[in-house]
Amino acid sequence: MSATRELIARLRRQLGEDDPLPPAAAAERLATPPKRVFPKARSASEYMQQAAEHTTALVGIGQVGTRYATDVVLQFQAELAVAHHAVASLLPDGWREAHGLLPLNTRVDDHASYLMRPDLGRRLHPLSRQLLESEARKDVDVQPILADGLSALACVGSGPRVLEALTRECAGAGLSLGTPVCARFARVWLEDEIGEVVRAKVAIIILGERPGLGTGDGLSAYLVHKPTLGKTDGDRNMISNIHARGLSPEDAAARLTQLAAAMLEQGLSGVELDLAKLGKDLDSRVIRKPDKRQALIEVSK
Amino acid sequence: MILEPIRPTILSVQRIPHAHASVLQSYGADPSVHSSLGLVTCDQDDSTYVALDEATKQSPVDVVFARSFYAGAENASGRLSGEILGVIAAAGPTEIDAGLRALIGCLEHDACFYNGDERGEIAIFPHVVSSIGHYLSKESGLPLESSMAYLVAPPMEATIGVDRALKAANVQVAKLFPPPTETNYGAAWLSGELSECEAAASAFAEAVIEIGRNPRQI
Known part of the structure; x- marks a missing residue:
């Protein structure tokens, strides 16, 4: 230096x-911010509000300045909590036996591995398979299976009603019904193994569907013709949203029976099944009436 | 930041190994002695004067031409013009190269202006040459190898600063350059013992900083 x-x-x-x-x-010199950064009035486009009448999606919820309105945020959090609660719920011990259902278990031991290992939830536990082989009716037209799926709450809530209605409808349509079973920690594809063991022509699994915002109580039903291990989703037909604000258990059972009868008649299921031959209410192209979102919170104005 | 070095930028360095006699003459060289020229432009004139003098110490070169440009580097005529053109002349290109290397080294590592205020709007040059070479010796009339305080500041600061320096240290005036110089500064060359020159430069710098902080006494 x-x-x-x-x-x-x-x-x-x-x-x-x-x-x-x-x-x-x-x-850098910043522009002076406007005086009113946080407006208190809620604004929403009228067009969006009208559009919101036709969907449960979060549209037309308006905004307050750059934020959501408080009731929107609280409603969202409450709906999310409903969904979380449903996923975390478990089938109560002894519930299946009390409802006269044959209790079956999958290869999953606990709820955490149920969520992490879908593959194990698709296979029967060896003991359950033995039980099924020894106890269940064989060579039936329709094998009904109730399961917890991703919402045991939904299964417990409306499962027995769907099963009851299905039994009635099948009897009316002249279809023979297998022993009603109920599987714990089950995934949709479990119906393949159960149906294969009882040699059913059609297997129907009715299980709690993946909860959405505010719907933790929804059931879905999946049907497959000639169930065997190795069937894919392309071989299945399904109906969803079986809950208080969607499809009623009775309507669902009627549709399931129609679908099962069509499968038996056509000898097919899945994408190959010709739905056009079925009644108009099974046509998926018919636009359903929109669901309404249920208010879970109250905000005093 | 106060007294932070403002580093000079060397804008161009050129050599003419065999310059035309007319060019040699018009730039103050002697065609019977000199044949090669080295030219430099820089954005700090006083740093370059010191650097040119440094070249005469390290190589047998003469500073034949060194002129500041009017109103300084911020009003330069072109991107390479800067604030000064310095020309060294020598018998051959080897001497020119050695001289230019010394000059560049001095600009890069020694001579520079410093910030005289927080905003960087006052530049001062409180430089101490411990031993002057041929160029500054000739220009100042001081004997070779004397110590010199080479002090530059804007007009008001330079005037007050030089007065303060002369009172603070045992130094004599070799030459005073009242404002405006070509670049509108004021300057002084003070001589004395090395330690006295250093004391003078410090007093000068301190005075400039003080004026920057308190420009109006009344």
Whole structure:
């Protein structure tokens, strides 16, 4: 270092100006923010509000400034809590026996591995398979299976009603029904193994569906013709949203019976099944009436 | 930040190994002695004067031409013009190269202006040459190898600073340059013992900083 630079550096230290950090670059001058950054009034487009009448999706919820309105946020949190609660729920011990259902278990031991290992939830436990082989009726037209799926709450809530209605409808349609069974920690594809063991022509699994916002009580039903291990989702037909605000258990049972009868008649299921030959209410192209979102919270105005 | 070095930028360095006699003459060289020229432009004139002098100490070259441009680097005529054109002349290109290397080394590591205020709007040059070479010796009339305080600041600061330096240290005036110089600064060359020159430079710098902080006494 040069003598002069050392001299001046010394002088700088002596003057107390010896800052090892370089000065920060001057900040760009920002525009003064508008006076009212947080408006209190809620605004929403009328068009979106009208559109919201036709869906349960979160549209037309309006905004307050740049935020959601408080009731929207609280409703969302409450709906999410409903869904979480449903996924976490378990079939009560002894419930299956009390309802006269043959209790079956999958290869899953606990709820955590049920969520993490879908493959194990698709196969029967060896003991359950033995039980099924020894106890269940064989060579039936329709094998009904109730299961917890992703919402044991839904299974417990409306499962028995769906099963009861299905039994009635099948009897009316002249279809022979297998021993009603109930599987714990089950996935949809479990119907393949159960149906194969009892040599059913059609297997129907009715199980708690993956909860959505505010719907933890929905059931879905999946049907497959000639159930055997190795069937894919393309071989299945299904109906969903069997819950208080959607399809009633009685309507669902009627549709399931129609579908099962069609499968037996056509010898097919899945994408190959000709739905056009079925009644109009089974035609998926018919636009259903929109669901209504259930208010889970109250906000005093 | 106060007294932070403002590093000079060397804008161009060129050599003419065999310069035309007319060019040699018009730039103050002697065609019977000199044949090669080295030219430099820089954005700090006083740093370059010191660096040109440094070249005469390390290589047998003469500073034949060194002129500041009017109103300084911020009003330069072109991107390479800067604030000064310095020309060294020598018998051959080897000497020119050695001289230019010394000059560049001095600009990069020694001579520079410093910030005289927080905003970087006052530049000062409180430089101490411990031993002057041929160029500054000739220009100042001081004997070779004397110590010199080479002090530059804007007009008001330079005037007060030089007065303060002369009172603070045992130094004599070799030459005073009252404002405006070409670049609108004021300057002084003070001579004395090395330690006295250093004391003078420190007093000068301190005075400039003080004026920057308190420009109006009344």
